[in-house]
Amino acid sequence: MEAYSLTAADMRDSILRHLAYELGTDPGHATLHDWRIALSLAVRDRLVDRWFAANRATRAAQPKRVYYLSMEFLIGRLLEDAIVNLRLEEQAGTALADLGLDFDAVIQNEPDAALGNGGLGRLAACFMESLATIGCPAFGYGIRYENGLFRQSFQDGRQIEEPEDWLSQFHAWEFERRDVAQEIRFGGEVTQKDGRAVWTGAEAVIAAAFDTPIIGWKGRWANTLRLWSAQPLHGFDLARFNRGEYAAAAEPEALARTISRVLYPDDTTGQGKELRLKQEYFFTAASLRDILRRFEAEGGALADLPKKAAIQLNDTHPAIAGPELVRLLHDERGMALDEAIATARGCLSYTNHTLMPEALERWSEDLMSQLLPRHMQLIERIDEAHAAEMPGRRVTLRENGEVKMGEIAFTMAHKVNGVSALHTDLMKETVFADLHRLHPDRIVNETNGVTPRRWLLSANPRLSRLITETIGEGWVDDLEQLDRLEASISDPGFLDAYAKAKRENKQDFAEWLAAEQGVRVDPEALFDVQIKRIHEYKRQHLNILETVALWREIKANPGAGWVPRVKIFAGKAAPGYVFAKEIIHLINDVAEVLNADPVTSPYLKVLFLPNYNVSLAERLIPAADLSEQISTAGKEASGTGNMKFALNGAPTIGTLDGANVEIRDRVGARNFFLFGMTAQEVEARRAVPDHARQAIQADPRLGGALKAISQGAFSPSDKHRYRGVVANLTGQDYFLVCSDFTAYWDAQRRAEAAFADPAVWHRGAACNTARAGWFSSDRTIRGYMTDIWGTVPLAAE
């Protein structure tokens, strides 16, 4: 049955049925939450039908499957995605209206599934959706964290973290699979038996599987996201309880559950703790066993595993998959070691997401030996085997008593990929230079992308309608068709409609701001948006410095015809990242002073929206005029927010970093406000002694802004609050904020001048939309399929 041959009346009946029989309530007493769950279950019924069809087709064809192993899946809301991909918007909208409900209110009642920190986790979610849209049989594997990324609020301008408990409400999208649980062990010792190593782990937990169906465009295909939850092998200790040891009786249970309790809220420190390593091994080991179980059930010969399983490692977090797969093949199934290594390598591939040294994972050999003694031995064996393959040129997997997970992942993968062209080049030249010389064909580029279903079709219905009216709806799963808009860009009627969609999006956003945050902004102002994790390399402090400098200029000359601007920030800082938290505090302090300034506030407002998440991004991006992508060149591996903004018609102000380079190549230099040093120039500039002081001396605007901050203009009650921030910027300034300041200032003025001329501006914005079609994650996934996985799409019945 076609998923969308459903009428609005069918939909309404189904909602009412679920309301009664699943939730046990009636329309007279149902809360918004009840209605949302009832709608979810009604939609889920349709989705499950499509899911079964895809699973049947896969079981029949037994194709090579893709397995995407990721510590993070930053999914956001699922209901709207399912409705849009099943094309049930009309039926659901009419049914809800019949029941006296507001569609948007019901959709927004769903909490975000925030099982990720940022880019890497969101990329995994976009990939899952594209895999389903393309019809590539695939599983996502990860951890079912009880608490996802913390909820952020501000107290006196400082970040406060509170636990996020997305599972406290009924979660309609998962199915527990009690039949596929795995036992995972840690610690213990390795003995020899009949010439084979036998690892007897001491501590055991159960990995329980929870499956979420991921549906593609038009419901043509669906895959499974399988998340593992840690549960005790033996629950409650009744004997202890009976002896009156109540707390102790529950201890083993609590300990086991710790493993999947919480997402690490950090996206840089590669120096992890024991629990992090346990999490990594826990989900990797459970996933590999699940993959082998499925393979063996289909009766293949082990040597053929690479023909049936492509296992992608999302960064090094699941890199223990190399040694573990070798262990499963060699120790547990008797394959010769060299063959086991080659077979594992045939399956595995690894995506690198960062070059920053502090983010590259390393584990102490002591911890590794204690927690995974057999893996430590195998890492030594793999190291030796690798050295033997490449005599004379030895790259070690261990250094200074630490195991290097990047090198392990590289060595155990048949392909290693970067996430933008520039990042891939830099991988070859820097972190993996030695390994690249040994394996010159291993590193490939797969520039990131984003799913157009979520980031254009659902997030921006006004622009989507205009696009479909202009070029038909083929763009939704063939985004490069957006280039057909090119012909309309010189049509004033089209540009008017384009401008109208943006204006209305901005009005919606301004209304939401007033209602939810109690802030008033002028929808005609330039909405200048920087939303992403707070990091020194992303340089939110460059943006706020320019804001302070601009404020001072406006104050000095209020009548100079300033273009009204709203600077919008959002993003979370890792709880232990002190400097990032100071940047948040500074932005909030600056906002307080500027927004209260009667002279400047008509021209310049600053907002820091709390608790940035996927849903807030969906609301903000369609309303943005200008996209801030201002990282120090060479530091942002790719970026994906940059692509979302470009698609939604917000030109970039940015550096030549990550995928900005490719965005600019495509949208055209005229439609991109470029500034700053290149990655090479950054290296050279760092070698200049006193580079920050020189830059400050050369630009009084920068000097003035720094001085205002250091003299307490934004922290009158604590004048020295930003001493540390200012000392950093005037001293080492590793991320070259000062040295890029003047170029950034100039680029902002160019952006402003363009914005002041609506005809020029909307043309540039439309060029961004028309030329950003290449940045679909469908294109990225097709690249992985041909270059890395060797898989083809499979059609459902």
Ligand code: 26Q
């Ligand atoms: C590692 C060890 C211990 C604790 C935490 C971590 C950890 C966790 C998350 C390290 C890194 C991350 C996440 C990194 C990340 O999101 N990288 C981003 O990936 C995007 C998708 O490729 C790129 O677009 C961004 O440029 C990159 O910063």
